Every structure is written in structure tokens, then in C-alpha cells.
Amino acid sequence: MFLPSVRSPITQLKRVSNAITARYSKLSFYGKALIWFLALFYVCLVAAIVVITPSRIAQALYDAAQSLRRQKFGWLVLGAILVVVCFPPFIGYSTVVNLCGFTYGLKGFFIAGLATLIGSALVFTTLRLLFSRRVQRWTSTSEKWQALETVIRAKGLPLIILIRISSFPPWVYANALFAGINSVSLLQFLVATVFVLPRIFLFVFIGSRVAKFSDGEQRHRMDTQTKVVNGLAIAGGILLTIIASSLVYYLMQKQIRQLHQSALERDELAAEALEASEEAPLLQSGTP
Template sequence: MAAGPAGSLWAFLKHYGQAALNRYRKLHFLGKVFIWTIILFDICIGAAVIIVTPARIAQFFHDKAKIVAATRLGWLGTIAVMVCVSFPPLIGFTTLVTLCGFAYGMQGFYIALAGSVIGSAVVFSVLRLLFSKRIRAWSAQNEKWQALEAVVRAKGLPLMILIRVSPFPPWVYANSLFASIEAVRFWQFVVATVCLSPKLLLHVFIGSKMAALADGDERARMDTRDKVINGLLVGGGIGITIFTSWWVYKLVQDHIRHLHGLPSETDELAAEAIEEYEEDAPLLRSLSPEIDHRDNRSVA
């Protein structure tokens, strides 16, 4: 029994590790330079953390977070930033959700939920409005996308909720994924997003416990037992997030690949469409002039 989940997890990590390596190999020289620049930047950040000490850095961010929380419209600014990072290819949504808990405690859940619903709804509406014709033209020539649309149309809201809760595609790409599927209605997308509430609550909880450990005064009032408990809660929350994300992703893939009433070829193509969405997304391709030029040249 133990070998099965462990083997599946290893296959999952191996698949995406190999996919990442393949994508890196396809990058041109400047793209590879950019990747290594990011890696070097992360190394410098790690060195800075060691030199400055994690306690001083944590206290700095804790103080800044409390300033934001004390600001009259700080919550509104947080929601506005969450809306901005909901547009692909921006990143940082999950970090902002955790920061809601870091700054506002468990009350930050309401800010995180509002930011996620409003941000995703705005992205869905804008992309659907601007690129609906381009989506139809693109999907008419893509067999995998036609299969994904057929699967979503057949299973409806339950499958949309599963895909929404799954960690793949990530938040911003999931927003454009649903906007790209004509069978998805706006109200269904909003309901599926609201079903992310337990996941948001867990991230906010992790952030609130991190804040308790980040504040030097509050940490000084804790005995060893309280510090250990808070540390275990943070670590346990992260572990639960990773495990449930992997489990839900596997559930989505298995569910799509074993649908009743549709040909097995359609199920397989739909699952592949979700796995490869970031590489071949219709809306993201629409936003890339370089790709459009290459496509037009190949058609000519």
C-alpha cells in the first residue's frame, strides 16, 4: 500500500522535472541566461538571509505587515494587488494569500477570498471579452483542446471544481484556462473559485502562525512548548498543502482519463491538454506577438 502512493509521487515529480528540463533546453541563449540570473538572485537572497539572520528579517516583515494592517484601506490595496497578479503570466498569488494571514491573522481569510473571487472574475471577463474569436479559431485546429472542451461540457461544474482546486495549472494559468473553454459559464467559474475556500483558509492559517513566530516580542513570551507547537503547525500546514495538492491533481487526471460516456482517446487528450496547458495555451499565445509571427509564417 505504501509503495503505491510513493511510486505515484515519484512518477509525478519525475514527469514534471523532465518537462522542466525539456523546456529549459528549448530556450534560446537569453532565456537560459535569464533562468540562471534568477538562480543567482535566489542564492544571493539566501546568503543575505544567513548574514542578516532570519529573526531580524522576520521582524522587519512583521512590522511592515502590521503597518499595512493598521492602514485604513490597506485591505483594499491588498485585494487590488491580488487582482493584478491574477493576470498571466504574473506570479505571487499564493504568497499574497499567506501574507493576508501574516498581516491580518485569520481575519485575512475574508480578504483572501474576496481578492481571489474578484481577481479571477476580472481576468475571466477581460480575457473572454478580448480573445473569444481567437479562442474559437485556435481550438478548431487543436485536437487536444477540442477533447478538453468536450470533457468539461459533459461533466460540468463538478469537474470544473476539481480542476480549480488542483495545483496544475497554477492560479494565473487556471484563470486563462477556464476563460479559454467556451463551455465554461461565468457563474460556474465563480462557484468553482469559491470552492477554493478551504485551500485559502489553510494558507491564511499558515501565515498567521508564521506571524506569531516572526514577532520578537510575541516569541519572547512563548515558552519552548508553544514555539514547538507553532513551528509544527506551520510545517504541518505546508505538508498538508503539498500532499493535498498532489492528491487532487492525481484525482483530476484519473477522473478525466476514466470518464464514462466518452471515448478513451478523448479522455486521454483532455488530460494531456491540462498537463501541457502552460506550453500551448491559446490566450497566452494570443498575447505573444513573437509566437503569432512564427505561427503565421508556418501557415504561409
């Protein structure tokens, strides 16, 4: 009973690894050069952090966050940034949500939650209105996308919620994914997005705990027990996020593959379409 559940993540990991290797091999010279440039950039970034020291960097970030908090419309700036990063191809959604907690503590949840709902609705409406013809042209030639639409139409809101609260596909890909599926209405999309709020609270909570360690004055005032409790709270929040995301992703894939009304081949195509969400029609290059 336990062995299949152990093999499933390992099999999934192998599939992802093989897919990444295959995609890398298909890249042009410039594409591969970009990958290596990014790898070098992150190595240099880590080296800079070690040289400058994490405590100095953390203190500088904390001071900047407090300066933003003292601004009358600082919350609006963070909210606007969060709305923008909901649009593809921007990245950094989770980081900005953490920053809401880092800057405003647990009150940052209200900023992050409201901005997430507004940003998601804007992305869905904008992409659906501007690229509807392009989506129809693309989906008419994609068996995977047609299979995914069929499965989502059959499963309805429960599957939409599972996909939405899963950490995979990534946030911007998920926004474009649902905007490109005609069987998903704006109301269903917003209801599913509401279920993301507990995960947002976790990110905000982690950010608020990290802020306490980032400020040297607060850190020095903490006794050993308080530091341990705060450290465990951060680690526990991260661990809970990983476990919940993995569980939701597993349930999501299980729901897709257990649709009795459809053939096994179509279920597999739907799962593959979801895993290749960066190939969604609204993220492809070309004119609308």
C-alpha cells in the same frame, strides 16, 4: 493494490522532469541565460538572508505589515494587489494570501476570500470578452485543447471544481485556462472558485502563525510549549496543503482518463493539455 498508487506519482514525476528538460533544451541562448540568471538571483537571495539573519528580516517584515494594518485602507491595498496577481502573467498569488494572514491574522481570510472571488471573475470576464476570437482560432487547430473541452463538457461542474481546487495548474494559468474554454460558464467558474476558500483559509492560517514567530517581542514571551505548538501548526498546515493538493490532482487526472464515452487517446490528449496549461491560448504571444 497499493503498488500502482505508488508508481503513479513516480511516473508523473518522471514525465514532468522529462518535459522540463525538453523545454529547456529548446530554449534560445537568451532563454537559457535568463534561467541561469534567475538561479543566480535566488542563490544570492539565500546568501543575503543568511548574512542579514532571518530574525532581522522577519522583524522588518512584521513591522511593515503592522504599519500597513494601522492604515485606514490597508486592507484595500492588500485586496487590490491580490486582484491584480490573479491576472496572467503575474505571479505571487499564494504569497499575497499568506501576507493577508501575516498582516491581519485570521481576519485576513475575509480579505483574501473576497479579493480572490472578485479577481477571478474579472480575469475570466476580461479574457473571455477581449480574446474570444483568438481562442476560437487557436482551439480550432489544437487537438489537445479540443479534447480538454470535450472532457470538461462531458464531466461538467464536478471536474471543473476538481481542476479549480488543485494546485496544478498554477493560479494564473488556471484562470486563463477556464477563460479559454467556451463550455465553462462564468457561474460554473465562480461556483468552482468558492471551493478554493478552504485552501485560502489554510494559507491565511499559516501566515498568521508565521507572524507570531516574526515579532521578537511575541516570540520572547512564548514558552517552549507554545513555540512547539505554533511550529507544529505551521508544519501541519503546509503538510495538509501538500497532501490535499496531491490528492486532488490525482483525482482530477483519474477523472479525465476514466471518461467512458470517449476514446483513450482523447483522454490522454486532455490530460496533456491540462499539464501544459501555460500553453493556453490566452497566454500565447501575439495579437488578439
